[in-house]
Amino acid sequence: MIVVxxxxxxxxxxxxxxxxxxxLIRQGEAVVFxxxxxxETNELSEKLxxxxxxxxxxxxxxxxxxxxxxxxxxxxATAKINMTLVEHLxxxxxxxxxxxxxxxxxxxxxxxxxxKIVENGKRMVIRDDFTGKxxxxxxxxxxxxxxAGLTPVIQPMAISEAGDALNVDADRxxxxxxxxxxxxxxxxxxxxxxxxxxxxxxxxxxxxxxRRSVETALEVAEGRMKKKVLGAIEALELGVEKIVFxxxxxxxxxxxxxxxxxxxxx
Amino acid sequence: MIVVxxxxxxxxxxxxxxxxxxxLIRQGEAVVFxxxxxxETNELSEKLxxxxxxxxxxxxxxxxxxxxxxxxxxxxATAKINMTLVEHLxxxxxxxxxxxxxxxxxxxxxxxxxxKIVENGKRMVIRDDFTGKxxxxxxxxxxxxxxAGLTPVIQPMAISEAGDALNVDADRxxxxxxxxxxxxxxxxxxxxxxxxxxxxxxxxxxxxxxRRSVETALEVAEGRMKKKVLGAIEALELGVEKIVFxxxxxxxxxxxxxxxxxxxxx
Numbered sequence: 327m328i329v330v331x332x333x334x335x336x337x338x339x340x341x342x343x344x345x346x347x348x349x350l351i352r353q354g355e356a357v358v359f360x361x362x363x364x365x366e367t368n369e370l371s372e373k374l375x376x377x378x379x380x381x382x383x384x385x386x387x388x389x390x391x392x393x394x395x396x397x398x399x400x401x402x403a404t405a406k407i408n409m410t411l412v413e414h415l416x417x418x419x420x421x422x423x424x425x426x427x428x429x430x431x432x433x434x435x436x437x438x439x440x441x442k443i444v445e446n447g448k449r450m451v452i453r454d455d456f457t458g459k460x461x462x463x464x465x466x467x468x469x470x471x472x473x474a475g476l477t478p479v480i481q482p483m484a485i486s487e488a489g490d491a492l493n494v495d496a497d498r499x500x501x502x503x504x505x506x507x508x509x510x511x512x513x514x515x516x517x518x519x520x521x522x523x524x525x526x527x528x529x530x531x532x533x534x535x536x537r538r539s540v541e542t543a544l545e546v547a548e549g550r551m552k553k554k555v556l557g558a559i560e561a562l563e564l565g566v567e568k569i570v571f572x573x574x575x576x577x578x579x580x581x582x583x584x585x586x587x588x589x590x591x592x
Numbered sequence: 593m594i595v596v597x598x599x600x601x602x603x604x605x606x607x608x609x610x611x612x613x614x615x616l617i618r619q620g621e622a623v624v625f626x627x628x629x630x631x632e633t634n635e636l637s638e639k640l641x642x643x644x645x646x647x648x649x650x651x652x653x654x655x656x657x658x659x660x661x662x663x664x665x666x667x668x669a670t671a672k673i674n675m676t677l678v679e680h681l682x683x684x685x686x687x688x689x690x691x692x693x694x695x696x697x698x699x700x701x702x703x704x705x706x707x708k709i710v711e712n713g714k715r716m717v718i719r720d721d722f723t724g725k726x727x728x729x730x731x732x733x734x735x736x737x738x739x740a741g742l743t744p745v746i747q748p749m750a751i752s753e754a755g756d757a758l759n760v761d762a763d764r765x766x767x768x769x770x771x772x773x774x775x776x777x778x779x780x781x782x783x784x785x786x787x788x789x790x791x792x793x794x795x796x797x798x799x800x801x802x803r804r805s806v807e808t809a810l811e812v813a814e815g816r817m818k819k820k821v822l823g824a825i826e827a828l829e830l831g832v833e834k835i836v837f838x839x840x841x842x843x844x845x846x847x848x849x850x851x852x853x854x855x856x857x858x
Binding site: 373374375398401402403405406408409412413416417421422424425426428429430431459462467470471474478488489490491520590 | 611636639640641664667668669671672674675678679682683687688689691692694695696697733737740742749751753755756757797
């Protein structure tokens with residue numbers, strides 16, 4: 327079983343990814359797809375006259391400030407990506423089925439009810455944020471879909487205990503899903519060749535990281551890559567054997583990643 | 593088994609509908625939900641600076657002109673409705689799962705490749721429209737979800753033979769789904785008390801129509817109600833025993849409809 331995560335398709339060779347998924351399925355592999363949509367949410371927000379706002383927690387992580395209106399925009403932008411992915415997979419002969427973590431309580435999360443942030447050097451607490459931390463995965467639902475020959479394509483949302491939809495980080499969602507369904511491999515597709523020792527110099531690619539020293543990767547990782555490394559650490563802890571940060575822009579993004587391209591953590 | 597169809601929630605008492613669904617499920621009934629989203633698509637289109645365009649076929653039916661951009665807007669607007677419905681159902685204790693007709697090839701349709709329309713009195717042919725006519729329902733997928741204790745909430749899109757998403761009429765989708773899964777009853781919720789002999793006079797409600805004379809209802813129906821009557825005719829032909837046009841604004845929209853309120857066709 328392989329979990330594949332890709333961003334909102336920007337820069338990624340979508341049809342190449344879908345061809346690879348079809349090939350893996352032909353080889354008897356089961357694939358679960360998770361996608362993001364941060365850039366598309368920004369674009370849609372701007373078109374709708376809303377200014378995306380990002381918050382930085384006191385511990386140094388940056389995430390989207392998600393009030394209800396932003397959550398709805400996030401839902402719409404990621405739904406469009408989801409549909410496009412399902413269409414591409416269907417065209418490649420894969421019977422894909424899109425769903426979000428809200429559906430069938432696929433991803434249950436604890437809502438972030440009080441986020442301590444730093445803004446302009448001042449500490450503040452945000453209380454109307456619809457984001458959360460995934461605590462449970464309905465692995466049975468994913469297994470049922472896979473057994474029926476369906477390939478799940480998962481929109482990065484979760485459901486809170488109160489039944490509200492939440493925006494969750496797609497990289498970490500993919501990691502937790504991979505752990506819950508006992509996937510052997512997790513491939514995180516990006517628009518760089520993998521983890522770079524000196525970003526953005528692509529020739530400084532780190533090809534392999536020993537699982538025992540994965541924490542050191544956190545020091546090298548820049549920006550969004552930090553969350554991918556956190557996802558990788560989480561996946562390792564949950565029993566996933568191999569994580570690959572791979573280039574989604576190339577001809578065979580998945581077959582390449584499984585063949586040693588990108589950054590492999592194992 | 594009951595199929596419930598509602599519009600995009602405008603005017604409909606959403607929490608009352610969801611409470612009724614929960615009550616029906618407690619009574620051992622299986623429910624499948626289908627929703628529309630025409631008004632919400634118009635609103636989103638306008639916010640995005642697009643002017644919704646409607647076309648009238650030479651046979652007199654009006655529908656949305658759906659180029660790819662409009663299809664994506666339709667996808668986003670109906671995805672938001674879908675999520676909101678799933679949230680409401682989850683809050684009412686119903687384990688709802690949203691999906692569109694594209695997912696798992698739930699609804700396979702023949703794309704309208706050449707639509708003959710009349711515009712400003714002139715006949716024209718439209719060839720870039722992403723709409724279609726449903727030809728096949730993946731009833732097995734719906735059955736699988738129901739057997740797993742899930743309540744499907746279906747977004748009105750279908751997949752073409754070429755693997756493209758299509759905009760389909762939600763009333764007729766609900767009718768065809770009801771037929772395919774051998775539902776006994778189909779409830780079409782509206783923001784009027786049912787079929788009115790002289791629209792919009794609500795006191796002219798027709799409470800019962802014999803299934804043998806349902807075609808006469810087409811003469812009475814105005815605007816959108818015409819498609820609901822067409823859906824009812826289709827559902828009857830497919831073996832559905834009872835169709836109700838019911839008021840979605842009241843306290844018990846579904847229990848009321850099953851108890852004889854609205855317009856019953858049987």
